[in-house]
Amino acid sequence: MKLNIKSRHSNVSPAVKEYADKKLSKMDRFFSNIQEIVIEFDILKNKDDTERQYASATVWASGTILRAQETSETLYASIDSIFDKLEKQLKKYNEKLKEHKGNSEKKFFAQTKTVKTNENSNHKKSHLHTKEYRPKPLSPEDAASIIIDEHLDFLMFRNSTTEEINVIYPTNSGEFELMEP
Numbered sequence: 001m002k003l004n005i006k007s008r009h010s011n012v013s014p015a016v017k018e019y020a021d022k023k024l025s026k027m028d029r030f031f032s033n034i035q036e037i038v039i040e041f042d043i044l045k046n047k048d049d050t051e052r053q054y055a056s057a058t059v060w061a062s063g064t065i066l067r068a069q070e071t072s073e074t075l076y077a078s079i080d081s082i083f084d085k086l087e088k089q090l091k092k093y094n095e096k097l098k099e100h101k102g103n104s105e106k107k108f109f110a111q112t113k114t115v116k117t118n119e120n121s122n123h124k125k126s127h128l129h130t131k132e133y134r135p136k137p138l139s140p141e142d143a144a145s146i147i148i149d150e151h152l153d154f155l156m157f158r159n160s161t162t163e164e165i166n167v168i169y170p171t172n173s174g175e176f177e178l179m180e181p
Contacts, residue, residue: 001025001034007041016041016075023083024057030090033062039082041075057082064093143168144176 003024005017020039027034042054055078056069068085070078137160138146147155147170154169159180167179 001028002036004036004038005041006038010041010043012041012075016079019076020055020079023079024086026083027059027086027090030087031061031094034059035062036060039079041078044071053078055079055082057086059086059090061090061093063097066090066093137163140166140168140176140178147176 003021005012005020024037024039027037037060038058040054040056044052044054046052050073051071053073053075054069054071055075056067059066066086066089068082068089070081070085072078072081137158139160143155143157143166146152147168154167156165156167158164159166162180164181166181168176169179171177
């Protein structure tokens, strides 16, 4: 991890630089693929002297860029605040990646749901069957064979030759109709 420290309108003491380096070097605990952190310090010209010390940090990590900024009475307090903010952002990003990886390994499933047709009628309950597939491009011939094998009314698929979404369904005459955009 590369750490760059910049300052505007003033010189930052070596003690503050060392504190920032020590504090933000701990970011590897929350996310291991951090490439670079840039920290910028500034002294703002405010009427209120209590919030003049400005610190901001930009974190370049694999797949994302995170930013945090804070003003306070001292640069140490600003560094602590941006560390806390970046810690929360990195934890949230790490959780997002874990959830995304978990969803990518989703298996095929078939599901049956009960749907009421009418409350007051004596009709039987109908079942709605849904299936989830991992889509891969198919030829219309392959799509037709899936319809026959699985007794489907229609199939939506990505055509392997045109790369467009098509729908195929059997007609009353036993042939198949292909709908293209």
